[in-house]
Amino acid sequence: MTAEQTREPAHSQPENRDADRVEIAPHGEAIRDTYTHGHHESVLRSHTWRTVLNSAAYLIPHLTPGLRVLDVGCGPGTITVDLARRVSPGTVTGVDASAAIVAQAAGLAVDEGVPNVAFRVGDVYALDFADDSFDLVHAHQVLQHLANPVAALRELRRVLKPGGILAARDVDYGGVAWYPKLPGLQSWMTAYRAVHYWNGGDPDAG
Numbered sequence: 108m109t110a111e112q113t114r115e116p117a118h119s120q121p122e123n124r125d126a127d128r129v130e131i132a133p134h135g136e137a138i139r140d141t142y143t144h145g146h147h148e149s150v151l152r153s154h155t156w157r158t159v160l161n162s163a164a165y166l167i168p169h170l171t172p173g174l175r176v177l178d179v180g181c182g183p184g185t186i187t188v189d190l191a192r193r194v195s196p197g198t199v200t201g202v203d204a205s206a207a208i209v210a211q212a213a214g215l216a217v218d219e220g221v222p223n224v225a226f227r228v229g230d231v232y233a234l235d236f237a238d239d240s241f242d243l244v245h246a247h248q249v250l251q252h253l254a255n256p257v258a259a260l261r262e263l264r265r266v267l268k269p270g271g272i273l274a275a276r277d278v279d280y281g282g283v284a285w286y287p288k289l290p291g292l293q294s295w296m297t298a299y300r301a302v303h304y305w306n307g308g309d310p311d312a313g
């Protein structure tokens with residue numbers, strides 16, 4: 108991971124937005140994306156309750172002791188730490204592009220007394236792991252933020268052992284509905300989708 112590859116959320120440095128964008132294309136594709144949601148406290152508060160049970164229950168039948176797991180785009184690490192508890196004495200690695208959120212996730216693991224989890228800064232397009240490293244690779248609410256999710260999936264497959272499990276979950280804003288049909292919420296959705304597309308992701312990735 109070079110300093111050049113480290114990205115911070117655009118909202119924290121709006122004046123440097125274009126400068127912060129990094130193009131990394133291990134397979135030759137053009138990639139340009141910016142993490143839309145950022146790590147503002149208002150976003151992180153909604154993360155604090157994310158667990159395997161409430162956010163990634165599809166993994167539960169596959170979480171056996173001893174597995175080696177990668178949780179990419181791990182954010183504050185609440186799911187990652189829960190994964191580590193469930194595969195102990197296996198190991199879990201959380202990777203995220205933001206150094207600040209990686210530090211926070213590492214602090215969570217210490218606070219929770221979970222020793223078999225490690226966090227590191229990294230980019231989903233160019234992971235710092237050998238081929239066939241993990242039994243299970245997970246990306247929760249990450250692919251929607253990527254300009255080239257197929258390149259990312261290729262990289263996730265590269266580090267996955269043959270026969271391993273690659274799991275991803277993403278929202279599909281096109282499928283989101285609410286009632287009553289409040290005009291303010293409709294305006295929010297229109298603006299949100301435009302910003303998400305501008306940042307290079309796909310709000311309908313799910």
Ligand SMILES: C[S@@+](CC[C@H](N)C(=O)[O-])C[C@H]1O[C@@H](n2cnc3c(N)ncnc32)[C@H](O)[C@@H]1O
Pocket residue numbers: 142144154157179180181182183184185186202203204205208229230231232246247248249252
């Ligand atoms: C919506 S958050 C999801 C966090 C966590 N998986 C969860 O569900 O609580 C998306 C995360 O992906 C990270 N991210 C975005 N682009 C990335 C990239 N190219 N490589 C690694 N992480 C990335 C962001 O920094 C952010 O923490």
